[in-house]
Amino acid sequence: MSKTSLSIQKDTQKTIIYLGGHWDFRTDIEHLNQLKTALKNSHLPLGIDFSDVTHIDFVFSCFLIDIFRNYSLNVEFINISDKIQRILGTIRSYVPKENAEYKQTKKFGNIFEKIGRWVESFFQKTLDFFNFMGITLYFFGQTLIHPSRIRIAPLVYHISESGFKALPVSILTAFIVGAAITLQGAMQLQSMGVPLVSIEITAKLSLREMGPFILALVIAGRSASSFTAQIGAMQITEEMDAMKTMSFTPFEFLVIPRVLALMIIMPLLVFLADIFALFGGMLAIKYQLGIGFAQYIERFYETVSWTHFWIGMIKAPFFGGAIAMVGCFRGFEVKGNTESVGIKTTVSVVNALFWIIFINAIFSVIWTKLGI
Template sequence: MPRTSMQITHDSAKTIVCLEGNWDFQTESKHLEALKNVLKNRPLSLVIDCACIQRIDFIFIVFLLDLLKSFDLNPEFIHTPNKMTRLLQTIPKDNPSASTQKELIVSRRSWNIFEKMGRYIEDFIQESLDFLNFCGMTLYAFTQALAHPLRIRIASLCYHINESGFKALPVSVLTALIVGAAVTLQGAMQLQGMGVPLMSVETTAKLSLREMGPFILALVIAGRSASSFTAQIGVMGLTEELDAMKTMNFSPFEFLVLPRVLALVIAMPLLVFLADAFALLGGMLAIKYQLGISFGAYIERFYDTVSWNHFWVGLIKAPFFGWAIAMVGCFRGFEVKGDTESVGRLTTISVVNALFWIIFINALFSVIFTKLNV
């Protein structure tokens, strides 16, 4: 076995350290200490001769470079084996000075806000494209179901209509009743102060039919169903149920997405009808309390001043609300990856996204119906 040793030669111009034998992870500590003592003296001109090295490895080279860095030495390596040459080229030896590092940190901080903005815009564009692709795949599954009606999962569709729609009915109508009463009460107080208390009937009724009933209902369904869809599909992904479906040649869009989307598109108009009724009931109670107008007088003026157009305006928006809630919930569910922490994070994101789309769709329809004078 080659003997590990080190020869040191001094002359007026330089110090030559000649390494001999094996210098690797098995090198004894006494040889490493001897090398460290030589370098600790910090010779002005250091040459490391590797001509007699029999074996060298990555660990020793890293150790040697750390020693040179700690003593601020920049030696000349001669007669290095090919392996050592490649390793020396792989490991960076030159480090920036403290001032240079400080300048880099300041530069990075100054550009950090632009980097974050760029990454946010890039992620937003990519997610938008992914969502459009997801919508296209869902539309394709829907057209395939229309061409082959037997592909529609009736049992799954009815289940989700009940779970996502009708089971949310108690909290939905209660919310519509409370909000309808609160808004009507504030409107009645203002109109009473202006000397036209009877106008509160048609004003708040139109508002309930066009905006409050559908909008409040959509917010409640978004918080309940969008999060539910994301969590259900996300957990299926973590437990590899989605992979199993694909292995068995079952389409996740046909079995998971389409029933949920159709369920909310069908259930939302029915729920809006009931939410409108309870919002009007809340308005009746508020006007009775604030203005003393009887229920009979309220209903009579309601029929005289409020047309069916306002009811249909709210009803037309309902399927679009249901579509947006279901699509966002399912889309975020398929994005769940890694661990259960992503389920909670993406569930929160799905609710926020669903609320945004509800507000956007509602505003868009308001502009369209205003332009059409409906």
């Protein structure tokens, strides 16, 4: 087979591309890209010299005609044989020309195609996540049946990293949000002539919603991204493949410790967030209504039952489990390079926030139906 060659000659009036050798389906991509770049980037009249071409096939001819059509090129063929002329002419005659109506239809077709692809991708990702959740629950059940399989060291490490180290920002956020919401509620209820009601309303809101929900949002932003980045880095550095080669199960070593860690630590964090949210509310009530701490606590014990506290605590492990599973799932999706880590980290945070809101809404419906 003759060696493929390509050279370009430019002058002030014309650009001529000299082809040589065999141009067919076996032509390497480098030569094809070089030819495509030369054709589409030329601002002068174009000519292609076929004097040294020994053979072209149907695949290359389609490639060439497709470039002419896509970039609306008018190319002169120089020293072209009758055989090559017939091949290119036949293919050109069978390629339909795009008219305005066809382009408009194609434009709308592309829109619907993109929507369809997005729906299909969303559906497939949802199925993949539920499959991942099922595998996680299976290994979670195995660890409950066989507690010796729990990796204590990673579990304690993730409790510290994802729980205790997130405590300062978590309780500060709960304190600020608790104070702000209570202040707004107290102002509105004071204008209605029932200032004392603000104590029980804001306290119930802090225990049922603000404490666990605000805390979960903070942990989602911190821990979901962390889990995705950690596991994603292991994917890129092929540590995951090494684990599989040594017959270690990634779910047992990477996913379960993280899920268990957040499910264990979240109730404790919610308890502390509740305390600081209520404390922020006490300060806001003191500032806006002039009600002292003793009167606040007395009213609190009279009107707020333990049920509201346990409602928030019950949601905490579910929030923790969802955050950990989303973070790990997106970490396993990382492929290729470090750019993928950044993309999946962002996606994991958004997904974790969605699942927190969704779970919170489900519990709200359940408590409403039960009349709690």
